[in-house]
Amino acid sequence: MFLEKDIKQIEAKGLTLEKVSNQIEVFKSGIPHVNLVSAARISQGILKFSDEENNELISVFENEKNKISILKFVPASGAATRMFKFLFTFLNDYNPEHESINSYINNQSNKDLYIFFVGLEKFPFYKEVMTKIHELYLNYKSLNTNVKSLLFVKTMLDENLLNYGNSPKGLLPFHEYKNNVISTAFEEHLYESALYSSTESDAKLHFTISEKYKNKFKEEFNRIENKVAIKTGTQFDISFSYQKESTDTIAVTLDDKPFRTEDGSLLFRPSGHGALLENLNDLEADIIFIKNVDNVVVYKYKDEVAKYKKVLAGILIKLQQQIFKFLEAIENNKIDEDKIIKISDFLSDKLNVKISNDFKKYREKYQIEYLKEKLNRPIRVCGMVKNEGEPGGGPFWLKDENGNISLQIIESAQINTKNKKQKEILKESTHFNPVDLVCGVKDYKGNKFDLTEFVDFNAAFITKKTQSGVEIKALELPGLWNGSMANWNTIFVEVPLITFNPVKTVNDLLKAPHQIKD
Incomplete structure (x- = not known):
């Protein structure tokens, strides 16, 4: 089943032939x-x-x-793509020259899209998107509502613009406080941790992230560290890890044969959040709190959350x-x-x-x-x-x-x-x-x-x-x-x-x- 080059590819990932063969048996059985x-x-x-x-x-x-x-463990490797699924569909399908935005929403019976546009100004990223739009489109004010709606979504999601859909969920604008202060989910986890997982020395948090975002997370921590430390009276010890390649699993065809890419190599895929057991197993703490990156609240609710x-x-x-x-x-x-x-x-x-x-x-x-x-x-x-x-x-x-x-x-x-x-x-x-x-x-x-x-x-x-x-x-x-x-x-x-x-x-x-x- 496996060629010499396959075995080298398997071993390069930190996997064994036995483990991959067992995975194929799971598909079969x-x-x-x-x-x-x-x-x-x-x-x-x-x-x-x-x-x-x-x-x-x-x-x-x-x-x-x-x-x-004490340590808080936060799975945070996911991109925000699914958050904007209905908006990606809108971006692909809607043509403002053919119908009005209201007509499109009604024809599609798209409740999500209706809620999105009704609540537009309440989103924490509204001002950031509008600032970017005015930079790009000097004639924005003169455009009709249909074009404005499309441009707003495009500015949010286009990979050459704000690119929210391909950003890590933990670094998106999640909450807007007074004086236009924006907080990410990552930042909210720090505030929350100060209330229950901090000790006399500090609060330790560990985030599992995608390696390609490591610099962005570190930049965000550098940006907020002093502000959060002063507000909470807590010092933070932040660490990161990435899903290990050795936890990837082989992909197979519908008849359970190893799937090969165009260049003939085997296809391996990340194996879901169960792979993070390896990351959890590497950590040193007596007690570990686990919570997903997107499960946060604005500050006024944090005491109630911390209580439980x-x-x-x-x-x-x-x-x-x-x-x-x-x-x-x-x-x-x-x-x-x-x-x-x-x-x-x-x-x-x-x-x-x-x-x-x-x-x-x-x-x-x-x-x-x-x-x-x-x-x-x-x-x-x-x-x-x-x-x-x-x-x-x-x-x-x-x-x-x-x-x-x-x-x-x-x-x-x-x-x-x-x-x-x-x-x-x-x-x-x-x-x-x-x-x-x-x-x-x-x-x-x-x-x-x-x-x-x-x-x-x-x-x-x-x-x-x-x-x-x-x-x-x-x-x-x-x-x-x-x-x-x-x-x-x-x-x-x-x-x-x-x-x-x-x-x-x-x-x-x-x-x-x-x-x-x-």
Whole structure:
């Protein structure tokens, strides 16, 4: 199947022939659907706390945070292209000489386009675009509305002009404050981090970015560092990494043969956010907050958002302290029948671990080994918001091929919706995963876990793409907060909707959490 030059290409990427061959086997065999047992709901896999309990958990975090190392991890490698999808279509299709802008919107029944133009002056980039337009078109004021509308979108998106569609999402104008002060999503993450992930020394943030944008991110940090430091009283330690080429996956034809480009070389593609597990695994911290780059709010909402980050971290610390005590007791042979029962109950009641039906039949030695293996894992506490129709993953109980039942974040693409029972369970889902995690990645001795050992490789994704006009199949690794963390200890907690404010389309910037009201 592979030529000598293929092997050299594979090895140059940091891959092995065995790994690539295994990827091709995955295409051939397909990826099994998950087996849902039930949707996770309040008191059935999702915790909900009172105000008093929240305050207690915040106190746990505040009391411990200066004794541990904390890091915020922000996946930020994506370009903003999808944000402007409907505007790219408009740019390609609309001819102001043939019809008015209002007629075009009505004929297309394009609600997104209507909202965009109605809210135009409320976008944080409005003044920047208008300034650029007046530089380019000295006769702009004399033009009719149809041409003006087209020129506005063209100035935003044209790769020779502002080129927003090919810019990293983290560096786009996201919010406009008083006196025309513009803030990017990248900047907002710094302000937010100062409220919960900073310690007495500084606030550490790590952004995974596309390498071609590294200088732009560094320039943005240099531009805002002093301003944000003075406003927050916090010094920032910012680091960047890039998705590793060794995590790319081979693309294949529709009949599962390696796809070759025009020059005969193999085609490899980035393998989705699951590839970032390697980046996460390289980081050194006791606790890591994970949040997507586009999930930020204007400053007046930040205290509320920070509050629930502290709640999640408080839960993590409280559970971790108990886990470490149990593991130290096991290591020091301070374990008896009562302690075995206590640990077993803790795993079941607090960590959502379904104890094997055969556990009581094990000899004591094997019971202890079993409990240690279940306890000694990375731990993640995940915020969950009530489902209001957003696309993406949700919390479910599922059963694996060995009959083990566990809590997981599952994407709809992993579910066999042709199966009536599975479809009903999906419909019963009440909550949604907003990518709001706090992770403990060290063991009770302070050693880092190797996170690659806790992945469910059956949770990968096969997708169809187009390459040079030809339909191909691509392989995405198990998602970072999905299958990549499948074998972590997992806790789900309901958090309010204000903590989830992603900008998936440009019109999301018109929503209240992204707007400043005078």
